[in-house]
Amino acid sequence: MNSSLRIGKALFLAVAFLFTLSSVTRADDAASLYKTKCAVCHAPDGSGSTVMGKKLGAKDLRSDEIQKKKDADLNGVITNGMGKTMPAYKGKLTDDQIKQLVAFIRDLGKKK
Numbered sequence: 488m489n490s491s492l493r494i495g496k497a498l499f500l501a502v503a504f505l506f507t508l509s510s511v512t513r514a515d516d517a518a519s520l521y522k523t524k525c526a527v528c529h530a531p532d533g534s535g536s537t538v539m540g541k542k543l544g545a546k547d548l549r550s551d552e553i554q555k556k557k558d559a560d561l562n563g564v565i566t567n568g569m570g571k572t573m574p575a576y577k578g579k580l581t582d583d584q585i586k587q588l589v590a591f592i593r594d595l596g597k598k599k
């Protein structure tokens with residue numbers, strides 16, 4: 488095999504590998520983001536039944552009240568925060584991550 492072919496093959500494999508990796512982590516990403524950043528207050532199931540969640544008055548993210556809000560509204564709350572206690576994640580999470588979290592909250596709503 489000549490060297491340019493070998494480089495081509497190596498590049499192809501590297502790209503294929505990265506592509507696989509990124510599509511695998513995407514779904515996991517939102518779940519692990521939620522677990523590390525949000526579950527303290529909102530509880531792993533979205534119920535808000537943690538010590539912090541109860542103290543701060545986090546609503547059940549699975550409830551109709553939250554689920555009937557538009558994606559853009561949920562996106563806005565995560566981006567800009569809400570009230571005195573829900574932190575703003577602007578600059579801390581990317582727009583894409585926030586979008587994935589909104590999708591994750593929709594999934595929580597379906598598991599109710």
Ligand code: HEC
Nearest residue numbers: 524525528543544545546561564565569570572573574588
């Ligand atoms: C320090 C605790 C805390 C953390 C951490 C936190 N939240 Fe919240 N969140 C709250 C509280 C409390 C409210 C309700 C605020 C209110 O009603 O004034 C809220 C509200 C919300 C709402 C809007 C619900 C509604 O009433 O419209 C969404 C959506 C939300 N949080 C998502 C998230 C996501 C996603 C994360 C992680 C990136 C997160 N929160 C992290 C405490 C927290």
